[in-house]
Amino acid sequence: MERRGEFALITRIRECFETIGERDIEGIGDDCAVIPMAGEDRMVLTTDLLTEGIHFLLDATSPEELGRKSLAVNLSDVAAMGATPFASLLSVALPERLRGEWIDRFMEGYRELSARYGVALVGGDTTSSHSGLTVNVVALGRIRKDRIKRRSAASAGDLIVTTGVLGASAAGLRDILAGAFDTPLASVHRNPEPQIEEGAWLGERCEVHAMMDLSDGLASDLLHILRASGVAARVDSERIPVASGATLQDAVAGGEDYKLLFTVDPTAFDRLAIDFERRFGTSLCSFGTIEKGEPRIEWFGARAAICAASRGYTHF
Amino acid sequence: MERRGEFALITRIRECFETIGERDIEGIGDDCAVIPMAGEDRMVLTTDLLTEGIHFLLDATSPEELGRKSLAVNLSDVAAMGATPFASLLSVALPERLRGEWIDRFMEGYRELSARYGVALVGGDTTSSHSGLTVNVVALGRIRKDRIKRRSAASAGDLIVTTGVLGASAAGLRDILAGAFDTPLASVHRNPEPQIEEGAWLGERCEVHAMMDLSDGLASDLLHILRASGVAARVDSERIPVASGATLQDAVAGGEDYKLLFTVDPTAFDRLAIDFERRFGTSLCSFGTIEKGEPRIEWFGARAAICAASRGYTHF
Numbered sequence: 001m002e003r004r005g006e007f008a009l010i011t012r013i014r015e016c017f018e019t020i021g022e023r024d025i026e027g028i029g030d031d032c033a034v035i036p037m038a039g040e041d042r043m044v045l046t047t048d049l050l051t052e053g054i055h056f057l058l059d060a061t062s063p064e065e066l067g068r069k070s071l072a073v074n075l076s077d078v079a080a081m082g083a084t085p086f087a088s089l090l091s092v093a094l095p096e097r098l099r100g101e102w103i104d105r106f107m108e109g110y111r112e113l114s115a116r117y118g119v120a121l122v123g124g125d126t127t128s129s130h131s132g133l134t135v136n137v138v139a140l141g142r143i144r145k146d147r148i149k150r151r152s153a154a155s156a157g158d159l160i161v162t163t164g165v166l167g168a169s170a171a172g173l174r175d176i177l178a179g180a181f182d183t184p185l186a187s188v189h190r191n192p193e194p195q196i197e198e199g200a201w202l203g204e205r206c207e208v209h210a211m212m213d214l215s216d217g218l219a220s221d222l223l224h225i226l227r228a229s230g231v232a233a234r235v236d237s238e239r240i241p242v243a244s245g246a247t248l249q250d251a252v253a254g255g256e257d258y259k260l261l262f263t264v265d266p267t268a269f270d271r272l273a274i275d276f277e278r279r280f281g282t283s284l285c286s287f288g289t290i291e292k293g294e295p296r297i298e299w300f301g302a303r304a305a306i307c308a309a310s311r312g313y314t315h316f
Numbered sequence: 317m318e319r320r321g322e323f324a325l326i327t328r329i330r331e332c333f334e335t336i337g338e339r340d341i342e343g344i345g346d347d348c349a350v351i352p353m354a355g356e357d358r359m360v361l362t363t364d365l366l367t368e369g370i371h372f373l374l375d376a377t378s379p380e381e382l383g384r385k386s387l388a389v390n391l392s393d394v395a396a397m398g399a400t401p402f403a404s405l406l407s408v409a410l411p412e413r414l415r416g417e418w419i420d421r422f423m424e425g426y427r428e429l430s431a432r433y434g435v436a437l438v439g440g441d442t443t444s445s446h447s448g449l450t451v452n453v454v455a456l457g458r459i460r461k462d463r464i465k466r467r468s469a470a471s472a473g474d475l476i477v478t479t480g481v482l483g484a485s486a487a488g489l490r491d492i493l494a495g496a497f498d499t500p501l502a503s504v505h506r507n508p509e510p511q512i513e514e515g516a517w518l519g520e521r522c523e524v525h526a527m528m529d530l531s532d533g534l535a536s537d538l539l540h541i542l543r544a545s546g547v548a549a550r551v552d553s554e555r556i557p558v559a560s561g562a563t564l565q566d567a568v569a570g571g572e573d574y575k576l577l578f579t580v581d582p583t584a585f586d587r588l589a590i591d592f593e594r595r596f597g598t599s600l601c602s603f604g605t606i607e608k609g610e611p612r613i614e615w616f617g618a619r620a621a622i623c624a625a626s627r628g629y630t631h632f
Contacts, residue, residue, distance in 0.1 A: 009419065009442055016427055021436025025403060033438035035403065035456070038354030049407035049441040049452060086338060087351065091365035091452050103325065111332055120337025122349035125365040126325055131447030136365060136407050138454050140351070 029228065030151050031080040031212050032141065042148060044141045046077035052132035060176045063102050065190045066135075067109030073215065074139035075117065076194035076258045080213035082149040082203020083141035085196065087122045088114065091136040093129035117196050147203045149211035149262065151228035158209055158263035160233060160288035163198050163276075166218060167246030170254020185245050192258045198280060199260060207268035214257045219310055221261055222297060232293035237303035241285035248303055253310035263290050345544065346467050347396040347528050348457065358464060360457045362393035368448035376492045379418050381506045382451075383425030389531065390455035391433065392510035392574045396529035398465040398519020399457035401512065403438045404430065407452040409445035433512050463519045465527035465578065467544035474525055474579035476549060476604035479514050479592075482534060483562030486570020501561050508574045514596060515576060523584035530573045535626050537577055538613060548609030553619035557601035564619055569626035579606050 014028045021027075026034035032044035050070055052058060061069070071088060078085040090110065094103060114121060119139070172189030180186060195213075202208045210225045218240070226233055242251040264272060266289075273284045291298075299307040330344045337343075342350035348360035366386055368374060377385070387404060394401040406426065410419060430437060435455070488505030496502060511529075518524045526541045534556070542549055558567040580588060582605075589600045607614075615623040 012420070013423055013437065013440075016423065017430065017437040020427070020431050021434055021438075022402060025436050025438055027403075027436055027438035028440070033403070033405070035359075035438070037359075038357060041354060043351075043353075043359070045405065045439065047405045047407055047439060047441050047452075047454065049409055049443050049450075051409045051443055051445050051450070053446040054409075054443055087341060087343075087349070089349070089361070089363045089454060091363055093365055093367045093370075093450055104328070107329055107332060111336070114333065115336050118337055120341050120343055121329065121333040122337075122341055122343035122351070123361065123363060124329075124344070125363050125452075127365050127367055127370055129367050129448075129450075130369040132445075134365075134367070134409055134445075134450045136363075136441075136452035138363065138405060 031077040032083070034148060040145045042143055042145050044078055044081045044083045044143060045138060046074055047136060047138045048073050048077070050135045052134070058133070060181055061190050063105035064109030064112070067106035068113045069190070069192055070135045070137050071110050071113050071119070071139070072192050072194045073258070074137045075113070075119065075196055076192070076213040076215070078139050078141035079194055079196050079199025080149070080211055080260060081141065081143060082147050082199055082211060083143035084200045085117060085119050085139050085141040087120045087140040089122060089138040090124040092124070092126050093134040094126060095129045095131070095133055098133060143203060149203055149208060151210050151212050151225045154210035154225050154229035154231050154263040154290045156231055156290055156292045157266060158290040159266050159269050159286045160222065160235065160290065161262055161264055161269070161284050161286045162214065162241060163195055163260040163284060164282055165241040165243040165285070166214065166257050166259060167250030167254050168243035169256040170250035171243065171246040189256065192256060194258055195260050201279060202260065202262060205272060207265040207272060209263045209265065211260060211262035214259045214261050216255045217253045218261065219252050219297065219307065223295060225261070225263065226295035226297070229290070230295065232291045232296055232298065233288055234291055234298045234300060235288035235307065237299050237301040237307045239287035239301070240307070241287065248306050249310050252307045347393040348399070350464060356461045358459055358461050360394055360397045360399045360459060361454060362390055363452060363454045364389050364393070366451045368450070374449065376497060377506055379421035380425030380428070383422035384429045385506070385508055386451045386453050387426050387429050387435070387455070388508050388510045389574070390453045391429070391435065391512055392508070392529045392531070394455050394457035395510055395512050395515025396465070396527055396576060397457065397459060398463050398515055398527060399459035400516045401433060401435050401455050401457040403436045403456040405454040406437060406440040408440070408442050409450040410442060411445045411447070411449055414449060459519060465519055465524060467526050467528050467541045470526035470541050470545035470547050470579040470606045472547055472606055472608045473582060474606040475582050475585050475602045476538065476551065476606065477578055477580055477585070477600050477602045478530065478557060479511055479576040479600060480598055481557040481559040481601070482530065482573050482575060483566030483570050484559035485572040486566035487559065487562040505572065508572060510574055511576050517595060518576065518578060521588060523581040523588060525579045525581065527576060527578035530575050530577050532571045533569045534577070535568050535613065535623065539611060541577070541579065542611035542613070545606070546611065548607045548612055548614065549604055550607055550614045550616060551604035551623065553615050553617040553623045555603035555617070556623070557603065564622050565626050568623045
C-alpha cells in the first residue's frame with residue numbers, strides 16, 4: 001500500500017488522522033488495514049491505484065494482463081497478512097479510446113484471477129477520463145485474529161526468508177523497455193503470480209513472525225519490517241536467491257516480484273521448509289538474520305558492495 | 317456507485333461475475349455491497365472515483381472542499397443503506413503541480429469531515445500522475461442485518477419521500493459554470509452535506525422500506541428503486557420539493573443533492589415525519605406513491621410535462 005518517496009506524505013497523513021475513529025482498528029502502516037469483526041475473526045483490506053504511464057504502459061501489456069495484474073497486486077497484499085481474499089472492488093477511469101473491446105478484455109483478465117481464487121467482485125465505479133487510464137482496486141480478506149502476520153513481529157534471532165527467487169520481474173521490465181515484449185522474463189513481469197495459497201498457509205504457522213509481500217524490492221521492503229519491528233538485519237549477499245536471467249541488483253532493488261518476505265523462528269525453519277516444499281513443490285530461501293539494533297541492513301559476503309549500492313524502486 | 321450510461325458495462329460485469337465467490341455476499345446493484353459478519357452484524361462498503369475535468373474543475377473548488385466532497389459522496393452511500401460509517405480508504409493519483417500545499421489542504425478537508433463523524437482513515441495509496449488528478453475513496457459502514465435499507469424493498473402503496481428540498485446543487489453548478497463561484501447555491505454544490513445521522517436514524521425505522529441517496533437526480537435515481545423493486549411510481553409534479561433558487565428541472569434532473577430518497581408505509585408516515593422533524597429540525601417531503609406495474613414514473617399535476625422532459629445526470 002505504500003512506497004518509498006511517498007513516505008513524507010503518508011507519515012503526515014497518518015499522524016493527522018491517528019486520533020480519529022475506533023481504537024481497535026489497525027490502519028495505515030502494514031500491507032493491509034485490520035478491521036475487528038465479531039469473535040476471533042478479522043477483516044483485512046488493502047488498495048492499490050495504478051495509473052497509465054507510471055505503473056504500466058498500454059503498448060507493453062495486453063488488456064487481459066492488465067486486468068489480471070490490477071487484482072493480483074492487491075491479492076498479494078492480503079496474502080502477505082496471512083489472510084485469504086474473498087472480495088474486491090474495482091474502479092476504472094476509462095478514456096474514450098479504450099471502451100468496447102479493450103475494457104471487455106481487461107475484465108476477462110480480472111475475472112480469470114477472481115474465479116481462480118473465488119474472489120467476488122462486490123462493487124466499484126466506472127467513469128470516463130479525459131486523460132489516461134486509472135485503475136483502483138480494493139481487496140478484502142478474512143483471517144483469525146491470532147493468525148495475522150504483521151510487519152512489526154520480527155525478533156532478534158529470526159531467519160529472513162523468501163518464498164522464491166527474486167529479480168525476474170525487474171529483468172523482465174528491462175526486456176520490455178528494450179522492446180522485447182515476449183521473453184520469458186517479460187512474461188513474468190506482465191503476469192505476476194500472487195502467493196495466495198502460500199500466504200494463507202504461512203498464516204497458519206505460528207513460527208512465522210513478520211511477513212509482507214515484495215513489491216518494491218528486497219532492500220526497500222525489508223527496511224519496512226526492520227522499522228516496524230525496531231530491529232536490524234544481517235543479509236548474506238551470496239545467499240540471496242537470484243532468478244535465472246536476473247542480476248543480483250535486480251533481486252535486491254527490483255520491484256514487483258510479489259514473493260513473500262518473512263521472518264521465522266530459527267529452530268523451526270527446517271521443519272517449515274520441508275513442509276512448504278512438500279505442499280508447494282518449491283523451496284523457501286533463507287539468506288539473513290534479524291539482529292538487535294537500529295533499523296538498517298548490514299550486507300555481508302563477497303557481493304555485499306553490489307547490494308549496498310542498490311536502492312528499491314521509487315514511484316515519486 | 318453507479319450512474320446512467322454506465323449501465324451496459326456494469327450489467328455485463330455483474331453477469332460475468334455473479335457466479336464467483338461466496339453466496340451470502342450482496343454485491344453490485346445497491347448503494348453499497350453488504351458483507352456478512354458474525355451474528356447479526358453486517359458491513360457495507362462503497363467506492364467512488366472522481367476525475368479532474370469530469371467530476372470537478374480544480375479552478376472552481378478549493379482543495380479543502382474537494383477533499384471533503386470526495387469523502388462526503390461515499391459517506392452518503394453508506395447512510396443510504398441505513399448504516400453508520402466508521403472507516404475509509406483514500407487513493408490519490410497526484411500531478412506534480414498539486415504536491416505540497418495543495419494536497420495538504422485537500423487532506424485538511426478530508427480530515428475535517430472524517431473527524432466530525434469519527435471515520436478512521438485506514439489505508440490508501442498515493443502515486444504520481446502524468447495527467448490529471450484522480451481520487452478514489454472507499455467508505456465502510458456497519459449495520460444490523462435487519463436494519464439494512466435496500467433499493468429492492470419498495471411496495472405498492474408506499475409513499476415516496478425525500479429528506480429535504482432538491483435542485484440546489486444543480487442550480488449552484490449553473491452559477492459556477494457561469495463564473496459565479498461564491499453564490500449561496502454554488503456553495504451548496506461545492507460542499508455537499510451527507511445525511512449520515514438521518515440515514516442511521518431512518519435505518520432504525522422498520523416502516524422505511526427502500527432507500528438510496530440522490531446523486532444523479534430524482535428522475536434517474538427513483539428509477540433505480542423501481543427497477544430493483546419491480547414496481548411503478550406516480551409522482552405529483554406540484555409537490556416535488558424544489559430548493560429556493562432552483563428550478564423544477566434542477567430538482568428532477570440535477571445531480572448531487574445527496575438527500576435521501578426512500579419509500580415508507582403510508583400508515584406510518586405522519587408519525588415518522590413528526591419524529592424526524594423533532595430530531596433534525598427539518599421536514600420530510602412526500603410527493604408520490606409506489607404502484608403495481610412496470611418500472612416507470614408517471615408524472616401528474618400541472619407541471620408533469622416539465623418533469624417528463626427532464627433527464628438525470630449522465631457521466632458517460
